[in-house]
Amino acid sequence: MNMISRLLPKIESELQNQVARLDQPGTHHFHEMLTYHMGWTGEGAGPEATGKRIRPLMVLLCVASCGADWQSALPAAAAVELVHNFSLVHDDIEDNSDKRRGRTTVWKKWGLAQGTNAGDGLFVLSNLALTDLEAGYSPAIVLRAAKILHATCLDLTRGQFLDISYEDRTDLSVDDYWPMVSGKTAALIAACCQLGALLGGADDAQQEAYRAFGHYLGLAFQAQDDILGIWGDEALTGKSAASDLVEGKKSLPVLYGLENNGAFAKRWRQGPIRAEEVQRVAALLEAESARTSAQDAARQMTDLALENLRVANPQGEAGASLKSLADKLLQRGA
Amino acid sequence: MNMISRLLPKIESELQNQVARLDQPGTHHFHEMLTYHMGWTGEGAGPEATGKRIRPLMVLLCVASCGADWQSALPAAAAVELVHNFSLVHDDIEDNSDKRRGRTTVWKKWGLAQGTNAGDGLFVLSNLALTDLEAGYSPAIVLRAAKILHATCLDLTRGQFLDISYEDRTDLSVDDYWPMVSGKTAALIAACCQLGALLGGADDAQQEAYRAFGHYLGLAFQAQDDILGIWGDEALTGKSAASDLVEGKKSLPVLYGLENNGAFAKRWRQGPIRAEEVQRVAALLEAESARTSAQDAARQMTDLALENLRVANPQGEAGASLKSLADKLLQRGA
Numbered sequence: 001m002n003m004i005s006r007l008l009p010k011i012e013s014e015l016q017n018q019v020a021r022l023d024q025p026g027t028h029h030f031h032e033m034l035t036y037h038m039g040w041t042g043e044g045a046g047p048e049a050t051g052k053r054i055r056p057l058m059v060l061l062c063v064a065s066c067g068a069d070w071q072s073a074l075p076a077a078a079a080v081e082l083v084h085n086f087s088l089v090h091d092d093i094e095d096n097s098d099k100r101r102g103r104t105t106v107w108k109k110w111g112l113a114q115g116t117n118a119g120d121g122l123f124v125l126s127n128l129a130l131t132d133l134e135a136g137y138s139p140a141i142v143l144r145a146a147k148i149l150h151a152t153c154l155d156l157t158r159g160q161f162l163d164i165s166y167e168d169r170t171d172l173s174v175d176d177y178w179p180m181v182s183g184k185t186a187a188l189i190a191a192c193c194q195l196g197a198l199l200g201g202a203d204d205a206q207q208e209a210y211r212a213f214g215h216y217l218g219l220a221f222q223a224q225d226d227i228l229g230i231w232g233d234e235a236l237t238g239k240s241a242a243s244d245l246v247e248g249k250k251s252l253p254v255l256y257g258l259e260n261n262g263a264f265a266k267r268w269r270q271g272p273i274r275a276e277e278v279q280r281v282a283a284l285l286e287a288e289s290a291r292t293s294a295q296d297a298a299r300q301m302t303d304l305a306l307e308n309l310r311v312a313n314p315q316g317e318a319g320a321s322l323k324s325l326a327d328k329l330l331q332r333g334a
Numbered sequence: 335m336n337m338i339s340r341l342l343p344k345i346e347s348e349l350q351n352q353v354a355r356l357d358q359p360g361t362h363h364f365h366e367m368l369t370y371h372m373g374w375t376g377e378g379a380g381p382e383a384t385g386k387r388i389r390p391l392m393v394l395l396c397v398a399s400c401g402a403d404w405q406s407a408l409p410a411a412a413a414v415e416l417v418h419n420f421s422l423v424h425d426d427i428e429d430n431s432d433k434r435r436g437r438t439t440v441w442k443k444w445g446l447a448q449g450t451n452a453g454d455g456l457f458v459l460s461n462l463a464l465t466d467l468e469a470g471y472s473p474a475i476v477l478r479a480a481k482i483l484h485a486t487c488l489d490l491t492r493g494q495f496l497d498i499s500y501e502d503r504t505d506l507s508v509d510d511y512w513p514m515v516s517g518k519t520a521a522l523i524a525a526c527c528q529l530g531a532l533l534g535g536a537d538d539a540q541q542e543a544y545r546a547f548g549h550y551l552g553l554a555f556q557a558q559d560d561i562l563g564i565w566g567d568e569a570l571t572g573k574s575a576a577s578d579l580v581e582g583k584k585s586l587p588v589l590y591g592l593e594n595n596g597a598f599a600k601r602w603r604q605g606p607i608r609a610e611e612v613q614r615v616a617a618l619l620e621a622e623s624a625r626t627s628a629q630d631a632a633r634q635m636t637d638l639a640l641e642n643l644r645v646a647n648p649q650g651e652a653g654a655s656l657k658s659l660a661d662k663l664l665q666r667g668a
């Protein structure tokens with residue numbers, strides 16, 4: 001059994017213990033909202049509903065690739081996944097989304113008031129989880145970890161602010177893309193790697209290399225995901241909602257297209273793109289080199305991620321698993 | 335100049351510094367949402383809009399009443415006020431409120447998406463503020479303070495969950511009241527006093543006395559506030575919206591009335607109470623002893639608060655200010 005398969009059940013059980021803080025008289029139903037969102041209970045519960053737990057895996061693999069024991073770092077792994085899930089619950093409200101991983105979203109199921117509060121609950125649980133590091137680390141290290149996590153959460157809210165602001169803006173360019181995805185996607189992945197290195201006992205320079213690896217990995221992943229959102233199989237041939245073009249998402253290729261200010265930009269500004277236009281508009285974008293430009297950017301970020309990973313110099317089986325997880329995220333074949 | 339007047343400008347300036355973490359290129363507008371909510375900028379800004387900063391005052395007075403210097407505790411004072419304000423921003427969303435202290439609420443002004451995210455931003459800033467205690471305290475103390483604050487935030491979300499759940503329930507009794515207000519109101523005031531004692535260097539027993547003082551003070555304050563919400567001058571003779579009866583709030587006197595299951599309960603179950611009925615329905619409640627019962631409960635909680643304050647044994651000018659602040663909160667005349 002490979003390392004990732006060994007870690008996943010430990011992560012799940014740590015997460016369940018952390019969320020169980022809410023399983024108290026009078027608030028069982030509150031607890032149930034969170035176990036539903038986490039994919040453990042309710043309709044559609046199961047592996048499809050939990051997500052891949054990439055972030056906690058990154059934390060533990062980074063710890064172990066520094067040659068340290070990953071067991072004591074489990075509370076940090078739970079904390080980053082709880083932060084991720086808090087942001088998903090609030091994102092679903094902010095994007096007015098009915099579905100998440102094929103299931104009804106928390107706020108749609110229990111209403112806006114309980115949904116907002118459930119997101120807050122996950123956020124608080126992430127804070128509490130992190131303080132459990134106390135059992136295995138000095139207060140100074142726990143405090144350093146907390147500062148990393150809180151600064152990351154501030155980046156998340158800044159990225160979210162930008163993303164929401166962009167909805168009403170017509171003057172966006174590629175320069176507006178990177179600050180937004182740095183906050184929304186890359187900050188938390190960077191924090192996972194930095195926390196892993198910190199808890200793995202790495203020195204400041206090595207921590208910085210791990211952090212930078214996570215940062216560029218996050219940017220490369222998002223750029224790649226944006227390309228697949230337009231030219232992936234599902235986007236071009238699947239249901240209309242599967243294409244970022246129909247959703248009006250200001251993704252990287254779209255921003256290249258808008259910057260180019262040609263036929264694509266003209267069509268985009270005329271209003272929402274309909275399902276039957278998806279192939280034609282994607283072809284317009286491609287003809288204007290937006291696909292190639294986005295691929296070049298994704299490749300550049302990937303190179304920077306791998307260069308930093310080389311400097312971080314991860315060791316052993318965990319190091320190999322970390323590389324293979326990164327490859328998988330970047331769809332380079334695992 | 336009394337001690338409270340000396341502390342208030344220091345609190346305000348610490349809060350402004352903490353919130354300024356968001357005053358960065360690209361997110362000035364995000365920063366502006368928070369400075370608006372805090373009462374510093376925008377229409378209606380000024381002392382009326384900031385609130386009374388009761389919670390940070392309690393922190394600093396508790397520190398000083400233990401004989402310690404309150405300056406180093408300023409980040410904790412800011413943290414509790416930021417938690418309070420995060421909860422207000424999300425409460426306004428959860429209660430669908432248009433106005434807060436006479437001004438348009440954040441989510442009404444900037445939309446639900448930005449409003450939700452602005453609340454999250456204040457929450458993150460409270461976490462970051464607390465880590466600034468590092469400058470004046472050991473990592474072990476800072477971590478202990480963080481655990482107190484996080485546990486309190488969990489209580490807040492549990493209280494909020496109960497409050498929202500109660501909206502749809504018709505079977506509530508007085509027993510359902512205390513767990514809800516323990517979370518929504520008392521937990522944070524208890525935390526302010528406990529944090530103050532911790533940072534003031536008090537031992538565990540004294541910290542517990544301070545905490546219990548804050549807890550019962552919070553309960554007494556809420557019970558008192560609920561009584562004024564029905565029989566206060568503004569409630570009986572002011573605009574209809576000023577009465578908790580019109581708002582349908584399940585406050586302490588209402589729960590006594592429902593438990594009594596007489597004429598008041600019958601009218602309550604028939605649907606919303608109209609402005610022109612307020613005086614008559616308040617009289618029904620009073621005839622069924624709901625007012626007296628609520629007053630007895632408020633008095634009992636006040637006695638417990640004062641008994642714990644006696645045990646906590648606060649010293650000097652700060653101790654006197656703390657007592658006068660408590661009296662003011664309980665409307666016993668300052």
